[in-house]
Amino acid sequence: MSTPLPWGDTQPPWTFGQVKHQGSVTLGKMLQTKGAGQDALAPYMRAANVQPDGVLSLDGVKEMWFSPRELKDLSLQQGDVVVVEGGQGGFGRAAYVGEDLEGWGFQNSINRIRPNAGNDGRFLTYYLIALRATGYIRRYCNIVSMPHLTAEKLAAIPLPLPSGHEQRAITGYLDRETAEIDSLIAAQERFIGLLQERRQAVVEHELSEVAAAVPGTRLKHLVRSVRQGWSPQCFPWPGDGVQTWAVLKAGAANRGLFRPEENKVLPEDLEPRPSTVVRRGDLVVSRANTRDLVGSAAVVCGDYPRLMLSDKLYALALDESKALPRYVAHLMASRRIRGLIEVAASGASSSMQNISRDQIVNLPMHVPELAEQRRILERLDREATNFDTLIAKTQRHVELARERRRALITAAVTGQIDITKGA
Secondary structure, eight states: SOOOSSOOOOOOTEEEGGGGTTTTEEEEEOOOOOTTTEEEEEEEEEEGBGGGGEEEEEEEEOEEOOOHHHHHHHHHTOOEEEEEEEEETTTTEEEOOOSBBBBBBEEETEEEEEEOTTOHHHHHHHHHHHHTTHHHHHHHTSSSSSOOOOOOHHHHHHEEOHHHHHHHHHHHHHHHHHHHHHHHHHHHHHHHHHHHHHHHHHHHHHHHHHHHHHHHHEEGGGGGEEOOOOOOOOOOSSSOOOOEEEEGGGGGGGGGGGOTTEEEEOOOOOOOOOGGBEEEOEEEEEEEEEETTTTTTEESSSSOOEEEETTTTTEEOOOOOOOHHHHHHHHHHHHHHHHHHHHHHHEETTTTOOOOHHHHTTTTEOOOOOHHHHHHHHHHHHHHHHHHHHHHHHHHHHHHHHHHHHHHHHEEEEEEEEOOTTT
């Protein structure tokens, strides 16, 4: 076995086999945009439908042409497991098909595992989720450029082979336990949302008082320069942006917080572009994102000499004799400006809206004198501290719950805990 598994021996009397011993593996078909003969348009599953943690999302259904034979061979039925074949972010994701998808097929970005009689697809899904979380799939695919978990590689992944009875006992236990954890996480995330709303209300109150008292201007009159990045084919894992060259993702400025870890490592065979490196004090703005996140703006607060902008981000260098970057970031997050951004944004899909450079720099701004900006920022820092502390603590609880979920799945599917007693 060239890539060792990340955990030790499983509970006896389990033996080791491979995925192909649990079921047959089938790759989907290449996207076909034109029909011929008896071909029919039918919905198909694609990589975007398979979300993290085994979530199968059937929103945004797309169709392509299938022959009658292909629809028969590439069917999706209850008990199947679908695994993402390729793509920088999602390769190796797995989800359980919980109902027959009558008339569906699947694209070649998806491998389907159809378990043999007596095996439980839920067990296989949980196992693949646990394996991917350790980084094993990435190492196993031996990534050079674009990662692929081919049907052959997927079929050869080693796994323990408990009996069908044991598989069902394990998956029943995990279904119950993960549902409880997911419920806890959802409640904590709702609480975070409430705290963020209350925090924003404090900010809105401060800004609204200023807006009524100072004349308006356009953002372009506060900006010295605007830069945009590039989007090379990167590795899916992040770098530090200090020793390692990396390219920021669109979400690096989400909700007003600069997240330098939201990046992808640049392959060594690609020449970096130092002119696109973010600089301390830059106001980074997302030009392409979902409707509620496009136009998000955040200030770069550190030095990252090898962290580059992507083409989905702008970096605005402000004239700090007129406006402080943090103050403008607060303005960009205000309800008034958010409303203007969401009206201006356009795109064929709600999952990817775009706003142009001209639309951004022409946003109206009410900016007081520098001394008043500093006073407002100081008040906001004091008033927001309690909210930020609570938000950080709650986010940590969510993080710990997710870690607990991953550890529980791993322990159950590898026999580190005995679920089958009393089953």
